[in-house]
Amino acid sequence: xxxxxxxxxxxxxxxxxxxxxxxxxxxxxxxxxxxxxxxxxxxxxxxxxxxxxxxxxxxxxxxxxxxxxxxxxxxxxxxxxxxxxxxxxxxxxxxxxxxxxxxxxxxxxxxxxxx
Amino acid sequence: xxxxxxxxxxxxxxxxxxxxxxxxxxxxxxxxxxxxxxxxxxxxxxxxxxxxxxxxxxxxxxxxxxxxxxxxxxxxxxxxxxxxxxxxxxxxxxxxxxxxxxxxxxxxxxxxx
Numbered sequence: 001x002x003x004x005x006x007x008x009x010x011x012x013x014x015x016x017x018x019x020x021x022x023x024x025x026x027x028x029x030x031x032x033x034x035x036x037x038x039x040x041x042x043x044x045x046x047x048x049x050x051x052x053x054x055x056x057x058x059x060x061x062x063x064x065x066x067x068x069x070x071x072x073x074x075x076x077x078x079x080x081x082x083x084x085x086x087x088x089x090x091x092x093x094x095x096x097x098x099x100x101x102x103x104x105x106x107x108x109x110x111x112x113x114x115x
Numbered sequence: 116x117x118x119x120x121x122x123x124x125x126x127x128x129x130x131x132x133x134x135x136x137x138x139x140x141x142x143x144x145x146x147x148x149x150x151x152x153x154x155x156x157x158x159x160x161x162x163x164x165x166x167x168x169x170x171x172x173x174x175x176x177x178x179x180x181x182x183x184x185x186x187x188x189x190x191x192x193x194x195x196x197x198x199x200x201x202x203x204x205x206x207x208x209x210x211x212x213x214x215x216x217x218x219x220x221x222x223x224x225x226x227x228x
Contacts, residue, residue, distance in 0.1 A: 004158070033214070042119075042221070043204070048214040056214050091158055100146040100213050101166050106158035 002026065004107035006092050012113045013082055021077040021110045025094030032075050033095075033104065034067060038088040046090075049075060082114045117142045117209050121219035129227050130197060136190040136222045138205035143183050146208045150179050150190050152201040153221070159204065162190070195226045 005024040013019050025032050034046040045059040049069040060066070064083075069075040079086055089109040095102040118141045128134050138148070147166045151159040163172045163179040165188070171180040178191040192199055202223045206216040 006158075031214075033216075043206075043216075043218040045215040050214070059215065093159075100208055101164065103149060103161045103164045104159075104216065105161060106151075108156075108158040111156075 004092055004094055004105055006090075006107035006110050008110055009108065010111045010113075012115060015084060015114055016081055018078065018080045019082055019112065021079075021090050021112070023075045023077070023092030023094075023107060025073065025075070025092070026096075026105055029094035029096055029105070030072065031095040031097065031102070032069060033093040034075070034077050035091045035093065036088045037091055037109070043091065046077070079112075082112075084114050087112055087114045117145075117207060117217045119205060119207055119217050119219040121203075121205060121222050123222060124220065125223040125225075127225040127227060128195060130195060132195050133191065133193050134195055134224075136192070136203050136224070138188040138190070138219055140186045140188075140207050140217070142209060143186055144210040145183065146210060146213055148179075148181055148188050148205060148207050149216070150177075150188075151204045151206065153204060154201050162203075192224075197226045197228050200224055200226045 007022045030051045032049040035043045037043050047067045048056040064080045067077045089111050091109045093104040093106040095104050120139045149164045150162040153159050165172045165181040176193040181188045202221040204221040206218045
């Protein structure tokens with residue numbers, strides 16, 4: 001079956017512009033995560049959605065970052081007024097249930113370059 | 116604060132060798148530990164998940180062990196192949212803040228034909 005789908009795969013934008021990154025999780029997966037992977041850094045948690053519960057936004061690095069998940073499926077991560085330090089690979093993952101032992105399945109990521 | 120360390124950062128071995136990748140974590144209060152591989156320009160592929168009550172998990176040529184009390188996990192790869200070349204990451208799911216997996220920096224593995 002289809003895995004986690006992310007678009008675009010690559011995005012180059014000018015400093016100060018807004019960008020939207022999209023994640024389409026595996027059908028039926030109720031939990032959705034966004035992580036950021038910067039060059040030479042580990043994966044950094046950004047935000048978590050579980051069903052209809054309020055998202056855990058504690059990992060968002062600044063108020064320029066926001067995310068939403070419509071209808072419990074597709075999620076959009078928005079970065080406003082992009083800065084060069086936002087350049088990274090943004091990874092989305094989903095899991096089948098909120099059970100802690102459900103493995104995460106990742107998409108291929110969106111590589112964001114801010115010039 | 117939970118920290119995850121993977122040593123070595125890079126490893127190069129000839130094809131056919133058995134090898135072990137190491138992962139250590141500072142806080143034993145975890146639900147599970149998951150091993151992933153990441154190919155260049157790709158996302159993460161889940162390999163094995165070991166629950167905190169388990170000691171090991173096996174999938175094909177891969178065997179992962181977990182010693183929660185000492186904060187260590189190993190990923191054993193038998194009869195390595197060039198297709199095993201990738202970066203391997205481990206991640207723990209902590210009891211406190213279970214939605215935030217904590218990742219190591221990864222081990223970049225190269226298998227030479």
